[in-house]
Amino acid sequence: MGNSDTEPATGRHDPDCVFCRIIAGEIPSERVHEDDQLIAFKDLHPQAPVHVLVVPREHRRDVTELAQQPDLLARIATVAGEVAATHADGEFRLIFNTGASAGQSVFHVHAHVLAGGKLAEGAL
Ligand code: 5GP
Ligand code: ZN
Secondary structure: OOOOOOOOOOOOOOOOOHHHHHHOOOOOOOEEEEOOOEEEEEOOOOOOOEEEEEEEOOOOOOHHHHOOOHHHHHHHHHHHHHHHHHHOOOOEEEEOOOOHHHOOOOOOOOEEEEEOOOOOOOOO
8 A cells, every 4th residue: 555656766665565574574584585676585375386476675566567667577587587497497487466356465566486396277
């Protein structure tokens, strides 16, 4: 909540957002990657042998908002590939649920990286 188009493009933090709280270290997570722009951590309810969420540190609602920063969006794909190579065989599915009817439940953009096994059609 609390995000509008008038908010600044940098430095956003939403104290009510579970992923902002994970990024701030207020909620524990099992991190597998972190850099100045992104963190990646294991999903609490894994849907595949490897199920990692790649999340920008700055609060953005969804992938369409993140698309305003194409370099950051591209970095998510790069980090997803690194996670899949480190924790599985390098092959992976990358999913951005966008909107509640599409399954988005946390409105801080995140890419699901699913890897490590034969993935069923329609997973997630
Ligand atoms: P969405 O449904 O928004 O695409 O994905 C949200 C994901 O975040 C879900 O797969 C859910 O299991 C995960 N998740 C929600 N809360 C937490 C949490 O506190 N810690 C971790 N590691 N994952 C969470
Ligand atoms: Zn957030």
